[in-house]
Amino acid sequence: MPVTHPDTLLHLDRESLLLLERSMTREWLETDGRGGYASSTVLMCPTRRYHGLLVAPPRGSIRRHVFLSRFEETLHGGGRSVPISMARYPGLWSPHGHQAIASFDLRPWPSFLYLFGSARIERDVLMAKSLRAVLLRYRVSGQGNRVELALRPLLAFREADALTFENMALDPRTERIAGGIRCQPYAGLPPIHIVAGGAVARFEADPVWYRQIEYPSDLARGYDGREDQFSPGVLRIPIESGVDVIVAASLEDPVSAPEDLWERETAARKAALAECAGDPVRTRAAARHVADDFLFRTADGRLSVIAGFPWFGEWGRDEFVSLPGLLLARGRTSECREALEGALPFLNGGLMPNVFGASAADSDYGSADASLWFARAVRLLELASGPASAKGRDVAERFLPALEEIARCYRDGTRLGIACDEGGLVRAGSPEHNATWMDARTAEGPVTPRDGCAVEIEALWYSLLAYLEDIHKRRGESARASARASEWGALKRKAGASFLERFWLPEGYLADSWKDGAIERAMRPNMVIAAALEWSPLTRERRADIVRAAETELLVPYGLRTLEPRDPRYHGRYGGGPEERDRAYHQGTVWPWLLGFFCEAWLRAFGRGEPELERVRGLLSALDHQLERAGLLHVSEVFDGDPPHRPGGTIAQAWNTAEILRAWSLVEEAR
16 A cells, blocks of 8 residues: 555655556546546656646547647756656657656645755646646755756647647647747647746757657557657756746646646645545545546536546436536535536437537437436435425426436337336347447447346336336325326336346346346346335345345455356456457456445345444445555546456546445445
8 A cells, every 4th residue: 555644645655666567557637627637657657648748628629639748858957967757669668757756646636756866856747627727846956056947848639539640731830939839730729838937948949750659558458559749849947946837738828827826726726635634534535535536517617527537528327327426425416406407408308318419419319327327316416405405395396307208208218219118117229239338349249238128227217217206296285296196106116016027036136137038147236226226126135135146246345247257258357459358348347336336235235233334334445455556546447357356447437436435425324
């Protein structure tokens, strides 16, 4: 485990950092609250195409672009030079900035310390919130001679998913502005402004392409992993001993006072950190601290959720699963309501987007469960607001039309082919299309076919029907309310009876899917969602049976396996190229977000006595051991099904953090 210091969330020393293979998999993340980010490794060496100091969507687009990949940084003084940056090229590292590194800290932003003789060289990285800009603070101390910092910006200016290569379309011209430079390599993308505060910067034009920069993580994932990047020249900045120099790179207007912006941003971060600094539970404190990384405002001001970094965008299913943990578990009910209300214009024929676009017209509606997760989030918002209070009643009334639209369309039929069958359950998907979260596919089609009736879809459907019945019962004794309650209640009871008839197995757990009388008997974690929901056709005893079965076959320290290991289709390792990873994605790979539902199902099945609560605390605290393995203070998207359960996928996933927070809130509520 890393050593923590009073003024830092995480500390890595030189000995740990110089384990290069390990350091190249430890990544930090900074976000700007507008969908952009900065990220790299603890040695500041990019290992993915997604790494960069300024990664953001251009105006008018939702697709993130890497604008400023990195700086090549060198300190000159006393007749000597010290590189503090590094990169990988075929067969070599250059320069060797790691040789002088002394420590890395999250304070809570990334902070690097380099030692060269008696000189201390500090570099901090901070994304400005709600501004497409990144700030870097440099300080040199313990050095008697005059020191000059040479910064060579490397510009990618391409979509984050893509790579770029030397080309004649790039405009190499650089404009000198007050305190720095302005570059616009391509007319279709915004210019970047790089300025220095606290010193007088001098720019030397030296346009050059850096060729064959190598990204080992991309190569390991079966993708192309080499590109070229353009550099316009070198900024030379004199640094006085003990004086901060703030460099600001911005896609907006040039930052006029980088030092002032730095002070404002760091003060805000320290204040936010104070909210969780006293938490003795490290996993919970970390989750509280990083939760805001996933919250962002779209170009039109709508509050929403980024599903994961560095490559996911705004996904409906992930957003509606995540909002209760990211916001309600931290007491931020008004923001949760704002986010749910912001999604209402996207509701189309009973469907919420699986992937949000800038508008409903360019969103993807391929999911059967996003709308149902939306309904659950509304219910949890109502509970957090107090169902008997004016705020709680207002939540139910505000969202009732949307909830009834979803239920009517799912009952009668949607353009996606979702509709109730004769048993009152909803059919969704097709042999060619998986409409559930287990949606991986190869050239041969869906890896985990679940068309027909999928167990968590039916459980969420039952929950929605029960919620509508409950709302109308609480609305009074009017004939209209009674009729609605009776209508939804009758369909709920019919669906509940069919659910038990189709899914309950004599072995004491739930089948995963049902189609035309054929059932999928393989044990998967989706049954745990059914056992965790507030309203369920399952008795407490059957909830307990499901939890015990999942504990035996699926539970590992970091979440739940997606398939029991004894199944011949089980893949215990998530790795290799895209096809290999897709075959393992939902066939044994561990997903941490499911741990929240396991904890909830455990408490519903066995009660909230101290032994049961202690069991949940132990499950959640086990995640401590992975907070420095990949995305620092974050929980990776997935883990191998087999020990030692290596992390994989994205370095930061919204619903993982959210479900950790929600599960901890269940423990706190039970006190």
